[in-house]
Amino acid sequence: xxxxxxxxxxxxxxxxxxxxxxxxxxxxxxxxxxxxxxxxxxxxxxxxxxxxxxxxxxxxxxxxxxxxxxxxxxxxxxxxxxxxxxxxxxxxxxxxxxxxxxxxxxxxxxxxxxxxxxxxxxxxxxxxxxxxxxxxxxxxxxxxxxxxxxxxxxxxxxxxxxxxxxxxxxxxxxxxxxxxxxxxxxxxxxxxxxxxxxxxxxxxxxxxxxxxxxxxxxxxxxxxxxxxxxxxxxxxxxxxxxxxxxxxxxxxxxxxx
Amino acid sequence: xxxxxxxxxxxxxxxxxxxxxxxxxxxxxxxxxxxxxxxxxxxxxxxxxxxxxxxxxxxxxxxxxxxxxxxxxxxxxxxxxxxxxxxxxxxxxxxxxxxxxxxxxxxxxxxxxxxxxxxxxxxxxxxxxxxxxxxxxxxxxxxxxxxxxxxxxxxxxxxxxxxxxxxxxxxxxxxxxxxxxxxxxxxxxxxxxxxxxxxxxxxxxxxxxxxxxxxxxxxxxxxxxxxxxxxxxxxxxxxxxxxxxxxxxxxxxxxxxxxxxxx
Numbered sequence: 133x134x135x136x137x138x139x140x141x142x143x144x145x146x147x148x149x150x151x152x153x154x155x156x157x158x159x160x161x162x163x164x165x166x167x168x169x170x171x172x173x174x175x176x177x178x179x180x181x182x183x184x185x186x187x188x189x190x191x192x193x194x195x196x197x198x199x200x201x202x203x204x205x206x207x208x209x210x211x212x213x214x215x216x217x218x219x220x221x222x223x224x225x226x227x228x229x230x231x232x233x234x235x236x237x238x239x240x241x242x243x244x245x246x247x248x249x250x251x252x253x254x255x256x257x258x259x260x261x262x263x264x265x266x267x268x269x270x271x272x273x274x275x276x277x278x279x280x281x282x283x284x285x286x287x288x289x290x291x292x293x294x295x296x297x298x299x300x301x302x303x304x305x306x307x308x309x310x311x312x313x314x315x316x317x318x319x320x321x322x323x324x325x326x327x328x329x330x331x332x333x334x335x336x337x338x339x340x341x342x343x344x345x346x347x348x349x350x351x352x353x354x355x356x357x358x359x360x361x362x363x364x365x366x367x368x369x370x371x372x373x374x375x376x377x378x379x380x381x382x383x384x385x386x387x388x389x
Numbered sequence: 390x391x392x393x394x395x396x397x398x399x400x401x402x403x404x405x406x407x408x409x410x411x412x413x414x415x416x417x418x419x420x421x422x423x424x425x426x427x428x429x430x431x432x433x434x435x436x437x438x439x440x441x442x443x444x445x446x447x448x449x450x451x452x453x454x455x456x457x458x459x460x461x462x463x464x465x466x467x468x469x470x471x472x473x474x475x476x477x478x479x480x481x482x483x484x485x486x487x488x489x490x491x492x493x494x495x496x497x498x499x500x501x502x503x504x505x506x507x508x509x510x511x512x513x514x515x516x517x518x519x520x521x522x523x524x525x526x527x528x529x530x531x532x533x534x535x536x537x538x539x540x541x542x543x544x545x546x547x548x549x550x551x552x553x554x555x556x557x558x559x560x561x562x563x564x565x566x567x568x569x570x571x572x573x574x575x576x577x578x579x580x581x582x583x584x585x586x587x588x589x590x591x592x593x594x595x596x597x598x599x600x601x602x603x604x605x606x607x608x609x610x611x612x613x614x615x616x617x618x619x620x621x622x623x624x625x626x627x628x629x630x631x632x633x634x635x636x637x638x639x640x641x642x643x644x645x646x647x648x649x650x651x652x
Contacts, residue, residue: 189523209531216529227524230515241528290528 137164139198140298140330141186146195148181155181156192157354168324168331170341172376173351174385179334180224182351183300186332187221188212199298217245220291220329222320224303226283228275228290234261235271238289246294260289264319281312285319292323299324301333305340317343338377350376352385419611423541426533433539440543444505444602445551451504452497456555459492460484460562468571480573481581484563489590493555495642498601501548502634506609509540510630513613514623522614537614540606548602549595556594593649600645601638608634 141163148156155178163169173179184190186197188204197204199215228237236243238260239253248256258268264285275283284304291299301320305313317340324331324344335341341348342362350358350373358373365377375383467483513536516522525532560582567573609630616626 184523187523187527189526213529216527219527221524221527223520223524225519227520229521229524240530245529 137167139163140165140167140200141332142196142198142201143182143186144196146182146185146197147193148178148185148190149193154354156185156195159195159351159354159356161349161356161359163330163332165330166328168321168333168344168346169349170333170335170345170347171349171351172334172336172338172341174336174376174387177351178354179351180302183302183332183334187219187300188215217294218297219300220294220296220298221300222284222287222291222302222304224306226275226280226287228283228286230275233272233274234266234278234286237275237286238293240290241294256293257289260293261286263292263323264289265315280307281309281315284308284312284316288316288319288323292327292329295327297327297329299327299329299331301331301335303335303337304333305335305337310339313337313340314343320344338379415615416611419614420607422533423537423607423610426531427538427541429534431534433535436535436539437542440539441547443508444501444543444606445547448497448501448504448551449554451500452551452555453558455496455500456488456493456559457562459496460488460559460564461566463487463492464563464566464571468566480567480571481563481578482585484567485560485582485585486590488559488563489556489594490646491594491642493559494552494594494597494601495638497552497555498548498598498605498638499635501551501602502605502608502631502638505544506605506630506634507627509606509609510613510616510626511623513610514616514626517614517616518619518622532614537610540610541603544602544604544606545599546602548605549598552594552598553591556591589649593645596649597642597645600641604637604641605634608637 139162141161143159143161146156146159147154159178159182161169161171171179171182181190185192186199186204192205195205199218202211202215204212204215228234229240232240235254235257239248239257242248242253242256243250254271258271261268261271266282266285266289270278270282270286275286278286288304304316304320308316320331320333321344323329331344333341333344342365345362347359347361348365349356350370352372358368358370360368365373368374371384375385381387463484464480467480471479513522516536522532522536525535564575564578564582567578568575612626612630612633613623616622618625
């Protein structure tokens with residue numbers, strides 16, 4: 133049944149090392165159209181590297197990444213730029229531009245690449261800011277004047293303003309209180325549903341993963357060691373996954389103390 | 390035993406050499422990319438004018454004060470050094486030559502390197518470590534075109550203007566000391582200055598300024614762009630930008646002087 137679904141992102145045998153440290157060691161993963169995939173794993177397991185390879189921010193050592201059946205590894209910048217126009221990304225720390233106001237951040241892509249004039253772009257930016265629960269008053273503030281939760285919302289608004297087909301979320305709830313984290317989770321679900329977008333989230337927040345995921349994959353020592361639905365997650369006997377979701381220090385995953 | 394010692398010696402020598410060659414290759418690759426993107430659209434004119442304001446207008450007080458006092462001190466030193474030879478009349482000429490050929494371009498560039506090179510490295514470095522540069526890429530905006538090219542153009546074009554103003558202020562400094570402290574006749578001093586005015590001196594100073602402006606921007610952008618490791622990384626980038634641009638300014642100052650005046 134699943135084979136009939138359209139694959140949006142196909143990753144095969146992806147390798148990436150930094151010096152002698154092997155971070156991705158043959159990752160294979162399919163992300164289906166309209167699906168929400170969450171990649172879980174401990175700190176330093178290569179989750180961020182995986183997302184950066186897909187976005188063309190890092191060049192893998194070997195392997196293949198296809199987006200809509202178009203290979204992007206070692207492709208020329210024009211192809212990768214075209215792919216970026218289909219993508220949105222919410223960064224872990226927001227990555228808002230300090231020198232621009234909130235609305236200029238949100239409308240950045242519209243002004244720079246899509247021919248909007250400032251007046252039109254501001255109207256659209258304020259509309260999207262409202263969709264993520266922010267008011268017009270903050271549009272002219274600078275990012276440093278906002279709280280962490282507000283910065284995440286602005287980042288989310290910037291990620292969805294161009295109605296991308298694929299949205300990446302890098303640790304969307306890290307550094308937020310549990311209530312704000314849940315608000316962000318709801319916004320992610322709403323935005324993805326509204327756009328019909330395919331989403332890839334990396335997190336180690338299990339509450340967030342359970343809430344937003346259709347499918348979950350676990351990355352450990354550079355490999356995908358488990359893949360399944362949220363329901364499967366609770367039934368799995370995989371000792372690595374069990375240890376991770378229980379948050380136990382005892383088990384096969386060894387952490388240096 | 391000797392072979393082993395030899396191996397150890399070569400290894401000790403080789404590691405920093407490999408590191409140095411790697412850095413040189415990295416800088417060359419950055420340089421080529423930056424130059425390419427300076428000539429390929431889109432061009433961000435608004436960002437260019439912002440940099441012109443930062444590098445040019447806001448550096449005016451620093452450059453003005455530096456060249457004013459440089460001109461004044463040269464007038465004073467020349468007088469104290471040459472007065473025994475009854476050579477007061479050469480003061481105007483010495484001030485003119487030293488300010489336009491050396492002091493205005495070199496001192497202005499060193500001051501701007503401290504002010505602007507450091508700021509560029511800190512700003513771009515912070516953007517690097519807070520993933521703002523990655524965000525630019527994901528928003529289909531090339532960081533070389535958006536961040537580096539406007540700074541390189543502004544550095545290249547604005548520093549000669551700053552130095553031209555510095556030349557005038559420096560010569561004025563010499564005039565102030567000559568006339569008000571040493572009691573020269575103002576008309577004679579001005580006449581002596583214009584008599585000795587050589588275009589080659591002014592032009593060599595302005596060429597130096599353009600090269601120094603380019604070096605300051607290039608080093609600021611390079612070290613900022615390559616910074617990593619949070620606040621400490623940004624701090625290191627800032628230091629490296631100022632130190633490397635200052636050294637390069639002094640090296641290129643010699644090379645350009647050699648090019649213009651060596652016979």
